[in-house]
Amino acid sequence: MLNSDQKRAFIAVLLSGVVLFGWQYYFAPKNNENTLKTTVKEEIAATKAGDKTNTAAAILSASTPTSAANQPMTITSNTLVNNGFEFRINNDLSVTEMKNPNSVFSFSSLTDSSLPLKIQAVTDYGPLDLFFQMEQQGPNKLVGKNLNYGVTFTATILENGRVNFNLSSEKPYKYRFIFDAKEKKLDNGQVRQFALFGNDVKHIEVTKDKEEDGTLKWFGVDFNYHLFAVVLKEKTPAKYKTTTMGQLIIDVPTASKSFTGDFVFTKKNYDSLIALGDNLHLSVDFGFFAILAVPILRGLQFIHKYIPNYGIAIILLTILIRLITFPLQYKSFKSMKKMQGIQPELQKIKEKYKDEPQKMQKETMDLFKKAGANPLSGCLPLILQMPFFFAIYRVLYSAVELVGAPFYGWIHDLSIHDPFYVLPILMGLAMLAQQKLTPQTTVDPTQQKIMMFMPVVFAFIMKSLPAGLVLYIFVSTVVGILQQTIVYKMAD
Numbered sequence: 001m002l003n004s005d006q007k008r009a010f011i012a013v014l015l016s017g018v019v020l021f022g023w024q025y026y027f028a029p030k031n032n033e034n035t036l037k038t039t040v041k042e043e044i045a046a047t048k049a050g051d052k053t054n055t056a057a058a059i060l061s062a063s064t065p066t067s068a069a070n071q072p073m074t075i076t077s078n079t080l081v082n083n084g085f086e087f088r089i090n091n092d093l094s095v096t097e098m099k100n101p102n103s104v105f106s107f108s109s110l111t112d113s114s115l116p117l118k119i120q121a122v123t124d125y126g127p128l129d130l131f132f133q134m135e136q137q138g139p140n141k142l143v144g145k146n147l148n149y150g151v152t153f154t155a156t157i158l159e160n161g162r163v164n165f166n167l168s169s170e171k172p173y174k175y176r177f178i179f180d181a182k183e184k185k186l187d188n189g190q191v192r193q194f195a196l197f198g199n200d201v202k203h204i205e206v207t208k209d210k211e212e213d214g215t216l217k218w219f220g221v222d223f224n225y226h227l228f229a230v231v232l233k234e235k236t237p238a239k240y241k242t243t244t245m246g247q248l249i250i251d252v253p254t255a256s257k258s259f260t261g262d263f264v265f266t267k268k269n270y271d272s273l274i275a276l277g278d279n280l281h282l283s284v285d286f287g288f289f290a291i292l293a294v295p296i297l298r299g300l301q302f303i304h305k306y307i308p309n310y311g312i313a314i315i316l317l318t319i320l321i322r323l324i325t326f327p328l329q330y331k332s333f334k335s336m337k338k339m340q341g342i343q344p345e346l347q348k349i350k351e352k353y354k355d356e357p358q359k360m361q362k363e364t365m366d367l368f369k370k371a372g373a374n375p376l377s378g379c380l381p382l383i384l385q386m387p388f389f390f391a392i393y394r395v396l397y398s399a400v401e402l403v404g405a406p407f408y409g410w411i412h413d414l415s416i417h418d419p420f421y422v423l424p425i426l427m428g429l430a431m432l433a434q435q436k437l438t439p440q441t442t443v444d445p446t447q448q449k450i451m452m453f454m455p456v457v458f459a460f461i462m463k464s465l466p467a468g469l470v471l472y473i474f475v476s477t478v479v480g481i482l483q484q485t486i487v488y489k490m491a492d
Contacts, residue, residue, distance in 0.1 A: 078134050078142050085161035087263065091144065092129045093119040093153065098265035100161050102272070103226060104403050107265055110228050111181040111192075111221050113246075117230070117263075119167075121151060122174035122251070149173070160276065162231075163263040172255035177230055179248040181221050183207045188416045188466055189397065194248040195222035198235060201282045204242050211241035219250055220264075222283055225400040225415075231262040231278050268400050270297060284398050292391035297399055304401070310414055311407030314396075314468055318475040321392075325384050326483060333487035336438060342371045389473075396468040407467065414468035421463050427474040428459030434481050 077096065080087045088097035095117040098107045110116070120127040132144030132153055144153040151169045158164065167175065183206050184192045193203040196219040203222065204210055216238045220229030230250075239251045252259070264280065266272060273281035286293035296317065303313035345367055353360035396402060402415040410420055418424060432455040462470050 076134065078136055080136075080142055080155060080157040080163065081139050082157040083159045083161075085157060085159075087155070087157050087163045089142070089155065091132045091134050093132070095263060098161075098163075098228065098263065100265050100267065102269070103265070103267045104400070105224055105226055107228065110223055110226050110265075111179070112184065113180040113182060115180055116221070116228065117180070118178045120176040120178065121149060121167075122176055122255075123149065127176045161264070161266065162276065165261055165263065167259045169257055172257050173259075174255045175252050175259055177219070177248075177250040179219075179221055179250075181206045181223075181246050181248075183246060184223070186224060187464060189464070190224050192221070192223040194242055195220060195227065195229070195283055196240060197279060197282060201285070203285065204248075206242065206246045206248075207244050208242055209244050211239075213237070213239050216240070216250070218264075218278060218280065219248065221248075222268075225268050225398075225403050226266065227268055227273075227280070227283050228265045229263075229280070229283075231264055231280070233260040268398075270294075270399065285394065286398060287390060287394040289387050289391040289394070292387055293395050296388075296392050296395050297401075300395070300399070300401065309407065310402055310405040310468065311411070311471060314414075314472050315475050317392075318472050319479055321388050322476060322479045322483065325388070328384055329480075329483065330487060333484050336484070337488050338371050342367055392472055393469055396466050396472065402466065402468050405468075407471070411467050414471070415466050417464050418467045418470060423467055423470040423474055424459045424463040427462060427470055427477065428455045430474055430477040430481065431455035431458060434477055434484070437481060437484055 076091045077088055078091070079097075084099075084101035086097065086099035087095075089095050094115050096115065100107075107116070118129070121130050122128075130146045130149060130151055132146050132151075134142060134144040136142050140157050142153075142155045145151075146153075149169065150171060151167060151173065153165065153167055155163055155165045167173075179194065181192055181194070192206050194206055196202045196204070196214070197217050198215040206221075214237075215235045216232065217235045218229045218231040219240065220227060236252055237254060239253060240249065242248050264276065266276065266280075268284050270281055270284050273283065299317050299320070300310065300313045303316050304310055307313060307316075346364065349360060349363045349367065353363060396414070403413070405414045406412045407414055410422070411418060432452070435452055435455060462473065
């Protein structure tokens, strides 16, 4: 016999069955299209609510009648090859692999994601994954068809590694591109970023939350001297946003029956990017002093052509830069020599008016005027070097030529920091020697101690920066000391 709890459970199940079948018979919609819309909307709502599972297969399954025309729900991969380049894409339009024989690092290391890029069609129900029946037409071309939405996808890999793609349909569709990447920063300061180019290049860290409208020509992931990008046929109005989850979402708001672009994965060699066209070379960020940075890069390349060591090229180019700026520095060095000559008198003024700061300042300035010395002359050489410093900094930080480029001894890669910090220490010592040689323009002992401590601080800051950059500063400082010494002797 059933006890009271079992009876209640049995009655509950029975009533549930009656309600369920009664609803299906009397109230459930008979129109398959209405059922489809309800199912799709529920799936989209689940996705927007943060459901991490892939609902695309379920949506397409609900939208496809049971017939021979059904699209495959399983993920399949297709590979195109040409001239050592390789491109791999799944039948749901997710790009999983690109190989470039000239690259230094792998495609997977560019994003650290299993799905670096996915393309979706924006339908009446929102962005959806479309599954294609793929057919490979030789090693270079791929054709896919989605019968449910009437979309055809073609991809062709060219000899330079660019992959042309086209999405065509009888009905116009909008498209969405989703890049996925993980946050990362390397020891040499390289930060994984999203890069977008319309009228100028924008770099956005991959976990930054940002949303904007604009006109875009290309967009993608920029990291560790490599670029993976989608290049559009022409500049196109678009909405883009980045998320804290490491996604770049590009929405093209204009529906079209034919959408064309290229996939590009390349090492950011400046000349190779120029050859690829579409202003991809602007992904190499030379900063505000690009007008100087490009000639500096050309100079490094020219010297390396005859002396195949970028460390030697940096040294020779540094000497050349110091010689070019020497005429402007000459007057500054002469003024500093005069400053050196009046140091004893400055000390007397300090002792005489130590309790009268204003009087001390007036007498000091009168002495500078009488001697024809400029108290700011010591700053001029630094100011003159700053544009070159920033320009060569951007070159040595951004130019892929230095990746894996050895110097001598323990320095096997000029694009990363000195593993034993020898160059930063030598640079600090050289700056200290230059500080000793340069006359002090202040009589305040505290300020003098701070100035003497600056080389130590600067060496500490530079310890993690590329060895090529530290080599430049070290050589520039040594050459500056020699120039200053020569001018001092000539002045005597």
